[in-house]
Amino acid sequence: MDLKRTTFLLLFSFAVSFVFAQDSLQLTCPLKSGVPKVIRASDKDYQKSSEYGVMITSKTDTLVQAVHDGAVIIVARTEDMRYDLVIQYKNYFFWYAGILVPKVRQGVRIKAGDVIGTYKPGELLEILMYQQEEPVNPRKYLKCN
Numbered sequence: 001m002d003l004k005r006t007t008f009l010l011l012f013s014f015a016v017s018f019v020f021a022q023d024s025l026q027l028t029c030p031l032k033s034g035v036p037k038v039i040r041a042s043d044k045d046y047q048k049s050s051e052y053g054v055m056i057t058s059k060t061d062t063l064v065q066a067v068h069d070g071a072v073i074i075v076a077r078t079e080d081m082r083y084d085l086v087i088q089y090k091n092y093f094f095w096y097a098g099i100l101v102p103k104v105r106q107g108v109r110i111k112a113g114d115v116i117g118t119y120k121p122g123e124l125l126e127i128l129m130y131q132q133e134e135p136v137n138p139r140k141y142l143k144c145n
Contacts, residue, residue, distance in 0.1 A: 063115045066094075
C-alpha cells in the first residue's frame with residue numbers, strides 16, 4: 001500500500017470510530033423515577049431544536065444521581081439558594097442546575113448513579129451538556145422513563 005492510501009485509511013477509521021464513540025454515549029437518568037418535561041415547544045422535537053438542555057422532574061425522588069462517570073469540577077450556590085454542579089468526563093461537561101443540597105465536593109471522582117445532591121420532589125432539575133465549549137442536547141443520550 002502506498003503512503004497516501006495508508007494515511008487516508010487511518011484517518012478515515014479514526015473519524016468513523018470517533019463518530020461511533022460519540023453516538024454510543026449513554027446517560028443514566030439523574031432521578032430514579034424522573035420524567036423529562038416538555039417546557040418549550042422545541043422540546044417536542046429536540047433533534048431539530050436549537051435549544052439545549054432538558055428539564056426533569058419526579059414526584060417521589062429526593063436524590064440526584066450522576067448521569068455519567070467523571071470528576072466534579074464546580075459546586076456553586078446560585079442566587080435562588082440552589083446549587084449548580086458540573087461534572088467533567090473527558091471533553092464532556094454535564095451541568096446540573098436546581099440541586100437543593102450538594103452531596104459531593106469539587107475534585108471528587110464519581111461514577112454514574114452515585115448520589116451527587118438532593119432535590120425537592122415536583123420541582124425541575126435542569127441538565128445541560130457540553131462537548132468542549134459546544135452545547136450538546138442531552139435528550140439524545142439520556143435514558144429516563
